[in-house]
Amino acid sequence: MNNKNMFVDTISAINVNNGIVKMNLVAQSSEQQPTDDNNNEPKFDDLGQITMPLNGFLYMLSVIEGLMQDDKMKDMIQRFQEAGIIPTEKDIEKAQGK
Template sequence: MQDIYVDTVTAINFNNGIVRMIMVDQDPDSLADGVDAGAEANAAQDIRLRKKQQVIMPLNGFLYMVSVIKGLIDDPKMQDIISRHAQAGLLPGTAADQPRAPAE
């Protein structure tokens, strides 16, 4: 088995029963170019993403993966971690001053 590190998924496409996920990481060239650490507000905009890996799977495999991820998200330990990240404003679409609605 080969391990591949990615920072996130930037796109998911579904066509003709096949799901394609594009995974990226931070471009090391942009990191090496010296993004100013003091300008943290603009740092996220300055760092370029690099296409790293593509996962292609049939719809039934993707849907099974979604159910596995949902099980992880619903775990009380993960809910605590998500809550702390949301309160700190570290999750996209959340702010430190906006409480996150509890999971149903």
């Protein structure tokens, strides 16, 4: 088995088909940084894909849900929101037009 550590900035897409989940991994491009010409939108490089069975994906979600209940994680999220690094619930609702 090839064990490889990889840094990713985010997951760009998640697709589910016939009980198989595929997640596309991306990192912000080091070659093209946000500028006024591209509306300050970062460009991303495709790093590959994670493929797993649906039950593994659902287990991963339960692990993440548990992590989100941790007081240290809640504090970190709040500090990141206050610093403007990540959006607040209100920011997300506003962007979705709710």
